[in-house]
Amino acid sequence: MSWAAVIFFILGVFFALTGHLGLLKAPDVYTRLQTSSTCSTTSVLSILIACMLLSGISPFTGKVAAITIFFIITNPVATHIIARYAWEEGIVPWRRHQ
Amino acid sequence: MxxxxxxxxxxxxxxxxxxxxxxxxxxxxxxxxxxxxxxxxxxxxxxxxxxxxxxxxxxARRTLLPRVHWLLFYAILVFYKVYVASFQTAFAVLWGKYYPRVVHFRTRLNSDIARSVIAGSITLTPGTITLELTEDHLVVHWLNASTTHSRFAGNIIKGSFEKLLKRVWV
Structure with a gap:
């Protein structure tokens, strides 16, 4: 069980790093949202799953599960609000010229 | 009464x-x-x-009381897709290979809750963000667009989400 938790912790660190690297490298607001917010979602999700695996079956796991569900519901909504605002403002998405 | x-x-x-x-x-x-x-x-x-x-x-009765076993199955599918797409996005970021496009498509789901859940799932999956949802029309920003054709893009992005959600709600 603890090995699975270690794997999920490493995944969490990996996605957090790439997410924030993307925030620095990406060209415009939409691609920044893609890389930062959604990769960071996966990283937080991995860390919460690892916490659940470490604590086994206990009331603590239930509480972490409740936090996970709440996080999964609220985070896409926050991302969507930022993206929608940018879209309604008329910001043209960046395109790579091939 | x-x-x-x-x-x-x-x-x-x-x-x-x-x-x-x-x-x-x-x-x-x-x-x-x-x-x-x-x-x-x-x-x-x-x-x-x-x-x-x-x-x-x-x-509609189904919008108020979802079928819970299909909802659980849907959650597992979303988790799996989130991880697969996260790896793709992570490597796209590391190598700097992304070709973003904005695509439009329609959804066949009828109830408000099912539509908002599919918009949330699309945003949660890395690589796609829902920009706008009006009635049944979705505007999606796609990080690695392979097509801009409305129907094909819709089939790739919605994938099996829509079929499963039709079983959970309407």
């Missing part, structure tokens, strides 16, 4: 049930005092907010 009164009572009862489930989830205790207080406050809040929680014209 008019039908609108009956519908209001049904909505109050359903809202109370949902609120009470939330209370149980967060308190995690089965002491009679806590249960009584939770039920009382759930009912009070339901009396004032049932109009917001369940819309007047959302009368």
């Amino acid at each position: 008019t039908s609108s009164f009956k519908w209001a009572v049904t909505r109050i009862i359903l809202t109370t049930i949902y609120l009470f489930a939330g209370w149980l989830l967060f308190t995690g205790s089965t002491a009679p005092r806590s249960l009584l207080m939770g039920a009382g406050f759930s009912f009070l809040i339901a009396l004032t907010t049932f109009k917001l929680f369940i819309d007047d014209d959302e009368a």
Whole structure:
């Protein structure tokens, strides 16, 4: 069980790093949202799953599960609000010229 | 007893049930005092907010009571897709290879809750963000667009989400 938790912790660190690297490298607001917010979602999700695996079956796991569900519901909504605002403002998405 | 009164009572009862489930989830205790207080406050809040929680014209039975076993299956599918797409996005970021496009497509889901869930799932999956959702029309920003054709893009992005959600809600 603890090995699975270690794997999920490493995944969490990996996605957090790439997410924030993307925030620095990406060209415009939409691609920044893609890389930062959604990769960071996966990283937080991995860390919460690892916490659940470490604590086994206990009331603590239930509480972490409740936090996970709440996080999964609220985070896409926050991302969507930022993206929608940018879209309604008329910001043209960046395109790579091939 | 008019039908609108009956519908209001049904909505109050359903809202109370949902609120009470939330209370149980967060308190995690089965002491009679806590249960009584939770039920009382759930009912009070339901009396004032049932109009917001369940819309007047959302009368289909399936939109109010989802099929829970399909919902669980859907959650597992979303988790799997999130991880697969995260790896793709992570490597696209590391190598700097992304070709973003904006695509438009329609969804066949009818109820409001199913539509908002599919928009949320598309945003949660890395590589795609829902920019706008009006009626059944979705505008999606796609990080690695392989096509801009409306129907094909819709099939790739929605994938099996839509089929499963049709079984959970409508």
